[in-house]
Amino acid sequence: MIKIKNLVKRYNEVYAINNISLDIEDGSFVGLVGPNGSGKTTLLKLIFGYCRPTSGEIKIDGSSPGVALKSKTAFYPEYDSTYHWMKARDLINWYSGFFSDWNKEKEKNLIDFFELPTHRYVAHLSKGLRAKLKLVLTLSRDAKTFLLDEPLSGIDPASRANITSGILKAYRERQTFIFSTHIVADAEMLFERTIFMKEGNIIIDGESDTLREEYGKSMEQIFKEDIYG
Amino acid sequence: MKIDKSKPIWRQIVREIKERISRGEIKDDVPTVRALAEELGVNPNTVARAYREMEGEGVVESWVGKGTWVKKGARNTLKEKMVEEEVEKFVENLSSMGLSKKEIKKLARKIDDKN
Numbered sequence: 001m002i003k004i005k006n007l008v009k010r011y012n013e014v015y016a017i018n019n020i021s022l023d024i025e026d027g028s029f030v031g032l033v034g035p036n037g038s039g040k041t042t043l044l045k046l047i048f049g050y051c052r053p054t055s056g057e058i059k060i061d062g063s064s065p066g067v068a069l070k071s072k073t074a075f076y077p078e079y080d081s082t083y084h085w086m087k088a089r090d091l092i093n094w095y096s097g098f099f100s101d102w103n104k105e106k107e108k109n110l111i112d113f114f115e116l117p118t119h120r121y122v123a124h125l126s127k128g129l130r131a132k133l134k135l136v137l138t139l140s141r142d143a144k145t146f147l148l149d150e151p152l153s154g155i156d157p158a159s160r161a162n163i164t165s166g167i168l169k170a171y172r173e174r175q176t177f178i179f180s181t182h183i184v185a186d187a188e189m190l191f192e193r194t195i196f197m198k199e200g201n202i203i204i205d206g207e208s209d210t211l212r213e214e215y216g217k218s219m220e221q222i223f224k225e226d227i228y229g
Numbered sequence: 230m231k232i233d234k235s236k237p238i239w240r241q242i243v244r245e246i247k248e249r250i251s252r253g254e255i256k257d258d259v260p261t262v263r264a265l266a267e268e269l270g271v272n273p274n275t276v277a278r279a280y281r282e283m284e285g286e287g288v289v290e291s292w293v294g295k296g297t298w299v300k301k302g303a304r305n306t307l308k309e310k311m312v313e314e315e316v317e318k319f320v321e322n323l324s325s326m327g328l329s330k331k332e333i334k335k336l337a338r339k340i341d342d343k344n
Contacts, residue, residue, distance in 0.1 A: 029272050165270060173273055188234060189271040209237040209275065218234035 031191030
């Protein structure tokens with residue numbers, strides 16, 4: 001269980017996160033939706049422990065984010081991997097060595113599903129394939145919590161369904177997934193719960209199907225008409 | 230199955246599975262939660278919710294580790310109910326167009342002759 005209370009993150013004069021309180025149950029698949037600069041990445045980084053809150057607190061199963069929790073949490077960063085000089089296969093082998101929860105079978109299934117050419121150098125992979133490689137690195141673990149930061153950004157529309165199917169295949173019901181995105185249409189059916197953010201605040205938060213019933217709209221329409229608009 | 234993302238997805242899954250059962254496409258075993266989730270590209274918990282609802286209605290039964298299957302006699306009951314619903318809708322639509330019950334009955338007989 002992730003418990004967030006009165007969380008604030010300020011960079012100089014800018015409030016990236018503006019007093020957020022939030023509980024996330026174990027095993028829920030949450031969509032974190034908002035325009036660029038709404039605080040999604042900052043929130044994920046705070047949960048992972050990449051940075052520390054200005055005030056407020058985050059507790060994951062009762063402990064603060066830190067080294068001990070990193071072994072239970074997998075993070076998919078939006079920025080590109082810097083290991084361009086390695087072959088994909090070597091990168092996977094090297095990276096997997098850091099994690100005791102590495103699941104070789106998941107790794108194989110994901111590589112097959114994404115048709116990832118692991119014999120090639122990372123530098124020679126297209127942007128889409130590099131994203132898939134990053135997903136293999138993130139999702140092959142049996143972590144408890146997965147924080148995926150914009151896994152659809154930079155992916156062409158035709159390949160997005162393949163990415164979301166791969167994520168769905170890797171998801172196990174007892175794991176917690178938080179998936180940030182500003183591309184809603186291709187991912188919204190994965191989200192049991194959708195949290196809409198804007199300017200560091202949570203604007204709408206609810207079970208996706210309940211929101212569909214209340215608004216008579218898809219998550220994408222809510223985003224475009226009630227958050228962005 | 231075409232999913233309308235502006236309406237609750239679990240309800241659409243309930244509808245779809247009931248239709249598959251009444252058409253006889255699903256006879257015994259209902260697809261596992263995971264298989265259907267992957268087929269439709271939706272969250273498995275959404276599928277599980279739909280199955281729980283159908284279990285509550287007595288359409289399917291499930292047992293941990295054994296999966297989910299169609300309850301005995303459920304197909305006929307379902308078919309009757311769904312036909313009833315469609316007839317009701319049909320009558321309602323025509324009534325709203327100003328047709329009387331008598332005229333609708335006449336119309337229905339005409340369809341019968343044609344087919």
